[in-house]
Structure formats: C-alpha cells, structure tokens
Amino acid sequence: MHSARRIRFVALNGSERAGGNTADVLDYCSQLLAARDADLDVIEVSTLDITPCGPCGDCLTRTTPCVVDDGVAGAVERMTAADGIIFAAPVHGFGTAGLMQAFIERAGVGHLRFRRPLTNKVGGVIVVGRRYSHTEVYSHLVLNVLLNRMIMVGSGFPAIVYGDRPGEARHDDEGLDMVSRTVDRMLDLAELLAEHRRLTGAEVLAPRDDTEWSSRLSVPGGRPGLTIPATAGARR
Structure with missing residues (x-):
C-alpha cells in the first residue's frame, strides 16, 4: 500500500x-x-539577500514576478512547496521586526500576489517579545496569512511568547502551550487536507486562477468595479 x-x-x-x-x-x-x-524547514530571514525595493515602480503595473535576483525568490519556492507556513517574528519598536516586514513586502509585492501560490496552505503565527505590542504584531502577520489566501489556524489564545533576554522564552509555559496547540492544529488540518487530496485527487477548497491583482489590472485605470463571478450563487 502506498504510504503518505x-x-x-x-x-x-x-x-x-x-x-x-x-x-x-x-x-x-x-x-x-x-x-x-512531520518536518520543519526554517528559513532564517536574516541570512537571505533581500534587495530593498528600488525606484523602478513597475510593480504597480507588471503581471509577472520581480526580476531582481536576490534570495527572496528561493524562499518563496520553499514556502510554495510546503504544506503549511509558520510566520514567526519578534516585536521590535512596538511593531513587527523590520527584517520580517522587508521580507513580507518584497515577497508579497514581487512574487506572491500574481498567482497567490500559498492559497489553501495551512497558516499559523507566532510572536515573541518582551512585554508590549504582541497582539498588534500578531494581527499584522495574520492579515498577511489571510492576504495570501491561506487557511489560518488558531490555538484559542494567540501563540504569543514572552521573553526578553536569550533563553527566557523557553520558560513561558503558557505561551509555549499556545504554540503547541497551534502547531498540533496546523498539523491536524494539513494531514486532513493531504488525505482528502490522496483519496480524491482534488483540493477541498478549489483554488482560483484569478487574483485580486489580476482583476485590478484588467480594468482601465486599475480601479475595478463590482463584479460577481458566475459561480457566486452556486453555493448557499
């Protein structure tokens, strides 16, 4: 028998x-x-060559991924090949760490928005920090999970871990419990989706080829009007 x-x-x-x-x-x-x-492939964003967005501005009109040759494309490929993505970032300056934000901008604007290749992958968020602004950073990362059409998995309470000096996060038992719940639920859902795919050869949620970006580009001036897909009334 074929093993999954x-x-x-x-x-x-x-x-x-x-x-x-x-x-x-x-x-x-x-x-x-x-x-x-199950396996976890950790992308250390600090080791990636991330070229800051330049003055070209063609990302406002282009319909293909960014041509800048840096480490972002390879990271996006690793994400696209995975069953689920964990967005993990610390709180810096009352907001998301600048390095993480730089990656989100370059990956999102330069690569992800054209086809949304992370669609229907399982998503989770973990935030680590001393004491302040965890929920703001958590909300920011959740919005990026949803923007990429992923299936967001929660833990009850957010997976927020308190820690300042190195090693302190290991002692936040409640935070690590929320992390455990998040990871377990992500894996449960990923296994369920994989089993459905194996048995039926189809996705539980049908991916769509069009994106909000392609819809925008199809309208003169880039301002879409209200359109209702033909399939919109198929499910009640």
Whole structure:
C-alpha cells in the first residue's frame, strides 16, 4: 500500500538575532512536529539577500514576478512547496521586526500576489517579545496569512511568547502551550487536507486562477468595479 508522504512545514524566522528567543521557539516547534513524523524547514530571514525595493515602480503595473535576483525568490519556492507556513517574528519598536516586514513586502509585492501560490496552505503565527505590542504584531502577520489566501489556524489564545533576554522564552509555559496547540492544529488540518487530496485527487477548497491583482489590472485605470463571478450563487 502506498504510504503518505511526510507533512512538511516552513517557518519564517523574522528575527535578526541568530539563536535568540524566536529561534528557540521554532526549535520547540520542530521537536513537536518531529514527534508526529512531520518536518520543519526554517528559513532564517536574516541570512537571505533581500534587495530593498528600488525606484523602478513597475510593480504597480507588471503581471509577472520581480526580476531582481536576490534570495527572496528561493524562499518563496520553499514556502510554495510546503504544506503549511509558520510566520514567526519578534516585536521590535512596538511593531513587527523590520527584517520580517522587508521580507513580507518584497515577497508579497514581487512574487506572491500574481498567482497567490500559498492559497489553501495551512497558516499559523507566532510572536515573541518582551512585554508590549504582541497582539498588534500578531494581527499584522495574520492579515498577511489571510492576504495570501491561506487557511489560518488558531490555538484559542494567540501563540504569543514572552521573553526578553536569550533563553527566557523557553520558560513561558503558557505561551509555549499556545504554540503547541497551534502547531498540533496546523498539523491536524494539513494531514486532513493531504488525505482528502490522496483519496480524491482534488483540493477541498478549489483554488482560483484569478487574483485580486489580476482583476485590478484588467480594468482601465486599475480601479475595478463590482463584479460577481458566475459561480457566486452556486453555493448557499
């Protein structure tokens, strides 16, 4: 009998600090997944060559991915090949760490919006920080998960982990419990989606080839009017 392939997640570590609290929490996630025969591929955003967006401005009109040759395209390929994505970032300056924001902008504007290749992948968010603005950063990352048409998985309370100095996050038992719940629920859903795909050869949620970006480009002046797809009334 054909055995199902291992579920594989990708985690984005949006911290500039190697071996910091965010890395510790993702190592914890890796152990959780390994215990259930799943894999975690951690993308250390700090090691990527990320070229800042320049003055060309053609991303406002182009319909193909950015031609700038840096590390973002390869990271997007790893995300696209995964069953689920974990967005993990620390709080810096009362907001999302600048490195993570730079990656989100370059990946989103330069690569993801044309086809939304992360559509229907399982998504989760983890935020690590000292004490303040965790929920604001969590909400920001959740919006990016939803923007990419992923299936957002929660844990009850958000997966927010408190920690300032290196190693402190490991002692936030309640935060790590929320991380465990998030990862377990992500894996449960990913396994369910994979089993449905194996048995039926189809996706549970039918992906759409068009995106909000392609719809915008199809309208003169880039301002879409209200259009209702022919399939809109098919389900009640």
